Amino acid sequence: MDLETQRKWDGAVAGYDLMNGFGPERRWAPWKRRLFSAMDGNILFLAIGTGQDIQFFPPGQHITAIDISPRMLEQARPRADRYDGALELRHLDVHDLDYPDATFDQVFTSCTFCSVPRPVDGLRRLARVLKPGGTIGMFEHTGSRFFPFGLMLDLMTPLTRRFGPELNRDTPANVQRAGFVNLSVEPVYLDVVKIIRARRPG
Amino acid sequence: MERRLYFLIGDLVSNTGVGAAAALTVALCVNEAWPMPLGMVVGMLAGDVVALPAAVGLSILFGAMELMLPVMLSGMLTGMVVGMRAASGPVSPAAAAALGAALGLAALAATYGLNAYVLAKYRREEARR
Numbered sequence: 049m050d051l052e053t054q055r056k057w058d059g060a061v062a063g064y065d066l067m068n069g070f071g072p073e074r075r076w077a078p079w080k081r082r083l084f085s086a087m088d089g090n091i092l093f094l095a096i097g098t099g100q101d102i103q104f105f106p107p108g109q110h111i112t113a114i115d116i117s118p119r120m121l122e123q124a125r126p127r128a129d130r131y132d133g134a135l136e137l138r139h140l141d142v143h144d145l146d147y148p149d150a151t152f153d154q155v156f157t158s159c160t161f162c163s164v165p166r167p168v169d170g171l172r173r174l175a176r177v178l179k180p181g182g183t184i185g186m187f188e189h190t191g192s193r194f195f196p197f198g199l200m201l202d203l204m205t206p207l208t209r210r211f212g213p214e215l216n217r218d219t220p221a222n223v224q225r226a227g228f229v230n231l232s233v234e235p236v237y238l239d240v241v242k243i244i245r246a247r248r249p250g
Numbered sequence: 251m252e253r254r255l256y257f258l259i260g261d262l263v264s265n266t267g268v269g270a271a272a273a274l275t276v277a278l279c280v281n282e283a284w285p286m287p288l289g290m291v292v293g294m295l296a297g298d299v300v301a302l303p304a305a306v307g308l309s310i311l312f313g314a315m316e317l318m319l320p321v322m323l324s325g326m327l328t329g330m331v332v333g334m335r336a337a338s339g340p341v342s343p344a345a346a347a348a349l350g351a352a353l354g355l356a357a358l359a360a361t362y363g364l365n366a367y368v369l370a371k372y373r374r375e376e377a378r379r
Binding site: 066067068070071072074075076189194196197200234235237238239240241 | 256257260306308309310311312313314315316317319322323326361364365368369372
């Protein structure tokens with residue numbers, strides 16, 4: 049377990065729902081609902097946080113939701129309990145997934161791979177527990193190739209990574225580096241906020 | 251393009267407000283004694299110093315990247331232009347605020363335009379598949 053990252057996100061709990069719970073989630077709601085509407089089968093959700101995304105999950109699904117921060121999971125518990133389906137919360141680090149190979153049909157993430165310390169390794173760990181041909185659906189924010197936005201995100205990242213996410217990652221490239229195929233990238237806002245879909249080969 | 255009235259109004263108010271605030275701040279700091287390039291650079295930095303905490307606060311209401319990036323652009327652009335203007339001659343607070351609000355609106359429009367371009371490009375590529 050990466051205790052440094054755990055401590056960082058435990059520390060972020062206090063203001064997390066205030067910063068992220070209203071404006072960002074309302075703005076992103078249509079896209080998240082559409083992404084998560086594809087949930088089908090045995091699902092792994094990485095980095096459930098305080099459970100803000102649960103409101104967008106279609107009912108009746110079988111979901112295992114993990115997070116590195118036990119304090120985030122405490123906040124997520126009431127939302128998980130209200131979910132109309134099977135939703136299990138687990139305190140787990142993506143780099144230490146203890147599921148057998150090919151356990152899950154699908155993996156979903158939401159603003160996660162801006163923060164996973166070793167993103168390509170984390171994605172490879174997800175690929176391991178996905179069944180061959182299984183899909184990953186990701187709602188993420190990344191850097192930008194447009195000036196001056198890319199520069200702004202690069203300049204802000206050294207500050208933001210101390211308290212939260214990195215703002216300039218190239219997550220689609222990381223997904224490819226991890227061995228996923230059939231990559232598609234749908235823009236949500238500029239080339240910064242996006243939906244990434246890919247498949248584990250097989 | 252954003253069509254939800256709440257976010258449309260939020261974007262307009264945020265960008266014109268931050269533009270005006272950044273412009274007022276820069277107009278108070280920079281004067282004709284400054285070389286114009288220095289006024290421009292300091293103005294740009296001061297504009298972003300004003301814009302960043304505003305963006306953090308406004309994002310609670312209106313969204314994350316969709317709010318922050320145009321607002322930061324508004325602050326930077328406004329600071330730069332008003333810094334150059336203030337280094338050229340006196341600028342009244344009212345004139346600075348009006349110019350800042352207009353530049354904030356321009357920055358928002360440019361970001362909306364760029365977003366429309368990105369989405370249109372994606373849709374064309376999808377249609378070809």
